[in-house]
Amino acid sequence: MDGAIPAGLLSAVRSERPLIHHITNSVTINDCANVAIATGAAPVMAEAAEEVADMVAAAGALVLNIGTLSAVQVEAMLIAGRRANELGIPVILDPVGAGATTFRTETVHRLLDALDIAVLKGNAGEIGVLAGTGGSVRGVDSGGVTGDPVETARECARLTGTVVSMTGAVDVVTDEKRVFLVRNGVPAMERLSGTGCMASSVTAAFVAVADDPAVASASALAAFGLAGERATACARGPYSFRTALVDELAVLTPEDLSREMRIEER
Amino acid sequence: MDGAIPAGLLSAVRSERPLIHHITNSVTINDCANVAIATGAAPVMAEAAEEVADMVAAAGALVLNIGTLSAVQVEAMLIAGRRANELGIPVILDPVGAGATTFRTETVHRLLDALDIAVLKGNAGEIGVLAGTGGSVRGVDSGGVTGDPVETARECARLTGTVVSMTGAVDVVTDEKRVFLVRNGVPAMERLSGTGCMASSVTAAFVAVADDPAVASASALAAFGLAGERATACARGPYSFRTALVDELAVLTPEDLSREMRIEER
Amino acid sequence: MDGAIPAGLLSAVRSERPLIHHITNSVTINDCANVAIATGAAPVMAEAAEEVADMVAAAGALVLNIGTLSAVQVEAMLIAGRRANELGIPVILDPVGAGATTFRTETVHRLLDALDIAVLKGNAGEIGVLAGTGGSVRGVDSGGVTGDPVETARECARLTGTVVSMTGAVDVVTDEKRVFLVRNGVPAMERLSGTGCMASSVTAAFVAVADDPAVASASALAAFGLAGERATACARGPYSFRTALVDELAVLTPEDLSREMRIEER
Numbered sequence: 001m002d003g004a005i006p007a008g009l010l011s012a013v014r015s016e017r018p019l020i021h022h023i024t025n026s027v028t029i030n031d032c033a034n035v036a037i038a039t040g041a042a043p044v045m046a047e048a049a050e051e052v053a054d055m056v057a058a059a060g061a062l063v064l065n066i067g068t069l070s071a072v073q074v075e076a077m078l079i080a081g082r083r084a085n086e087l088g089i090p091v092i093l094d095p096v097g098a099g100a101t102t103f104r105t106e107t108v109h110r111l112l113d114a115l116d117i118a119v120l121k122g123n124a125g126e127i128g129v130l131a132g133t134g135g136s137v138r139g140v141d142s143g144g145v146t147g148d149p150v151e152t153a154r155e156c157a158r159l160t161g162t163v164v165s166m167t168g169a170v171d172v173v174t175d176e177k178r179v180f181l182v183r184n185g186v187p188a189m190e191r192l193s194g195t196g197c198m199a200s201s202v203t204a205a206f207v208a209v210a211d212d213p214a215v216a217s218a219s220a221l222a223a224f225g226l227a228g229e230r231a232t233a234c235a236r237g238p239y240s241f242r243t244a245l246v247d248e249l250a251v252l253t254p255e256d257l258s259r260e261m262r263i264e265e266r
Numbered sequence: 267m268d269g270a271i272p273a274g275l276l277s278a279v280r281s282e283r284p285l286i287h288h289i290t291n292s293v294t295i296n297d298c299a300n301v302a303i304a305t306g307a308a309p310v311m312a313e314a315a316e317e318v319a320d321m322v323a324a325a326g327a328l329v330l331n332i333g334t335l336s337a338v339q340v341e342a343m344l345i346a347g348r349r350a351n352e353l354g355i356p357v358i359l360d361p362v363g364a365g366a367t368t369f370r371t372e373t374v375h376r377l378l379d380a381l382d383i384a385v386l387k388g389n390a391g392e393i394g395v396l397a398g399t400g401g402s403v404r405g406v407d408s409g410g411v412t413g414d415p416v417e418t419a420r421e422c423a424r425l426t427g428t429v430v431s432m433t434g435a436v437d438v439v440t441d442e443k444r445v446f447l448v449r450n451g452v453p454a455m456e457r458l459s460g461t462g463c464m465a466s467s468v469t470a471a472f473v474a475v476a477d478d479p480a481v482a483s484a485s486a487l488a489a490f491g492l493a494g495e496r497a498t499a500c501a502r503g504p505y506s507f508r509t510a511l512v513d514e515l516a517v518l519t520p521e522d523l524s525r526e527m528r529i530e531e532r
Numbered sequence: 533m534d535g536a537i538p539a540g541l542l543s544a545v546r547s548e549r550p551l552i553h554h555i556t557n558s559v560t561i562n563d564c565a566n567v568a569i570a571t572g573a574a575p576v577m578a579e580a581a582e583e584v585a586d587m588v589a590a591a592g593a594l595v596l597n598i599g600t601l602s603a604v605q606v607e608a609m610l611i612a613g614r615r616a617n618e619l620g621i622p623v624i625l626d627p628v629g630a631g632a633t634t635f636r637t638e639t640v641h642r643l644l645d646a647l648d649i650a651v652l653k654g655n656a657g658e659i660g661v662l663a664g665t666g667g668s669v670r671g672v673d674s675g676g677v678t679g680d681p682v683e684t685a686r687e688c689a690r691l692t693g694t695v696v697s698m699t700g701a702v703d704v705v706t707d708e709k710r711v712f713l714v715r716n717g718v719p720a721m722e723r724l725s726g727t728g729c730m731a732s733s734v735t736a737a738f739v740a741v742a743d744d745p746a747v748a749s750a751s752a753l754a755a756f757g758l759a760g761e762r763a764t765a766c767a768r769g770p771y772s773f774r775t776a777l778v779d780e781l782a783v784l785t786p787e788d789l790s791r792e793m794r795i796e797e798r
Binding site: 019021026029030033034037038042043044045046047048050051054055058059242243244245246247248249250251 | 506509
Binding site: 292296299303304309310311313314316317324325508509510511512513514515517 | 558559560562563599601603634635672724725768769770775
């Protein structure tokens with residue numbers, strides 16, 4: 001991919017400052033808010049049924065993350081998602097722990113059936129489960145996929161009609177036809193709770209200012225992964241890594257991204 | 267304002283260690299707890315209808331923050347607030363996102379109608395909306411006020427019968443008659459999620475040990491802003507700034523506050 | 533205690549990577565997830581009644597923490613706890629704020645009556661209240677016990693039939709017959725919100741891989757306390773201490789633990 005495109009998207013996030021409405025889990029909600037700000041966007045977290053349709057109307061993108069889902073929260077996701085669909089606001093779904101319990105798997109299918117999802121951003125195990133080609137999930141951790149990761153992601157994109165953004169050692173982003181491999185990132189990101197959720201927030205910020213959700217998703221993962229690479233320099237463990245990760249994301253320039261992104265179209 | 271008064275209030279927080287009961291949002295709840303401790307108070311977060319009347323009875327102040335409100339949570343706020351009023355325990359209301367959705371705006375009016383609020387602590391957009399003189403709010407961010415900030419705050423204080431503590435580049439605290447301008451603080455505080463919520467926790471700690479909620483609110487904002495000023499020295503981005511902010515608040519002395527506070531009575 | 537045993541348990545956590553299912557409070561949930569990872573375990577937070585029985589079936593231990601309890605959450609705790617009991621999965625109960633409100637105290641008794649709890653991990657005030665021998669709790673902070681701390685913990689273990697793990701300047705772990713005193717730890721841990729909750733997560737990770745919950749609990753407190761001791765070197769205040777605490781826990785080796793643990797069997 002031409003580095004000017006991701007750089008242009010990062011610039012656009014910073015100048016347009018899109019509002020990113022999150023309905024998300026209670027574990028990583030603070031990091032998601034701060035990562036959205038560091039990317040250049042304005043986060044808002046709201047999940048009361050009474051207000052989500054109002055709130056999402058002002059948003060540039062909506063993030064639905066089922067990390068600590070409840071029946072009440074899922075109803076709010078449906079209300080917000082339907083309104084977002086009516087208004088043409090892109091919806092990013094993070095199917096946290098799909099495959100770990102029936103409730104999570106069924107909820108993801110329900111959201112995919114009821115809503116037009118722009119980007120389905122999950123780990124390999126979750127995407128394998130949703131593709132129906134075999135994936136393993138323990139708690140909220142990926143146990144990997146049965147077959148080829150790229151074909152798994154493509155099959156999931158075909159089945160769901162979404163852009164699939166599958167994180168891992170190499171991230172795979174595909175709209176079934178095109179496949180982008182993103183090689184930015186470091187293993188330390190897997191030893192910190194919530195990096196997957198944070199990646200969804202960065203993705204939403206990029207998708208909010210882009211026409212092409214696949215290119216935006218790959219660009220977002222490159223930006224977030226690059227911040228992770230830079231963060232390792234001053235990290236002694238997971239919390240100093242987190243501090244450096246968010247700091248580096250905030251100071252990452254479009255030029256850095258253009259120069260150091262490693263996105264390959266395959 | 268005489269620097270000895272804010273210094274004396276900070277000393278009083280540290281010696282009396284008031285319990286600050288929070289009913290607050292899930293985004294910044296951890297930072298609020300830690301900031302309350304760093305100020306010198308003892309935080310407790312409790313929002314079950316079954317226990318809030320019990321819990322608030324032991325508190326020195328009650329914080330109501332609608333950042334991620336729900337109908338159930340608002341009922342708990344009313345129960346706790348009524349009990350606090352009966353017992354003469356001051357209530358600090360943070361109207362997060364008032365103006366962004368009808369549900370938030372109506373909830374704030376409902377709380378203001380039902381309860382005797384000691385301090386209404388919001389950003390400029392929220393206070394402008396509640397004053398009825400014009401304010402703009404997007405998500406949870408202030409878009410500013412239509413007219414003069416000081417007159418907006420005074421009008422809001424007049425209408426609501428509360429002390430209004432309006433944060434911004436210059437904070438305005440007023441009980442309609444007196445106006446305090448607080449010039450401590452740094453722009454980095456606006457690029458970190460939750461500094462507004464944290465300011466409410468610091469305010470509650472000061473109000474809990476004071477007779478005059480306007481003076482206590484201005485002193486609290488000066489103390490928190492001063493911690494922010496000192497934090498910039500070792501901050502590379504938003505998360506190292508947060509670390510330094512809470513660290514600096516914990517080591518801030520009454521002498522520091524007396525010497526470096528910038529509160530002007532107008 | 534022979535240092536080889538705690539070291540062996542830490543090694544076992546790192547090689548087995550047990551899933552630790554938490555039903556916990558919204559204040560410290562993120563720190564608990566990250567501390568579980570730093571210890572070597574895999575955390576999952578899930579509290580929907582629809583899924584907790586499914587989720588706990590894959591877990592090595594279940595943590596029930598009532599820090600921000602609600603009636604709905606307590607029902608989920610009962611469902612998850614009963615399933616854990618059926619499957620022989622150890623349950624760790626953290627009775628946060630027992631004694632501060634009737635709702636908290638009654639909920640703890642309800643959980644103790646309905647479930648087979650492996651370890652009851654609380655502060656001195658909470659354990660004193662539950663022992664019925666006198667304890668004082670304000671908000672979620674211990675006000676200490678009336679009588680002898682060791683006898684209080686033993687009485688609580690006798691009454692409840694659990695291993696009692698009572699944190700304080702010196703931690704007391706007892707199954708009524710044996711008493712372990714753990715002298716690792718530093719006062720800075722008391723000035724950071726959530727260290728008690730984090731200690732429960734570390735405890736769960738150790739208990740998940742052990743046969744003896746008393747030895748595992750004492751070992752866990754030694755490991756966590758030791759990380760705290762090492763963290764003080766680079767801490768300027770509560771947030772830099774937290775960063776260092778989690779970093780140090782992640783790099784703590786079994787050899788460190790074997791050499792520097794201070795557990796005395798009395």
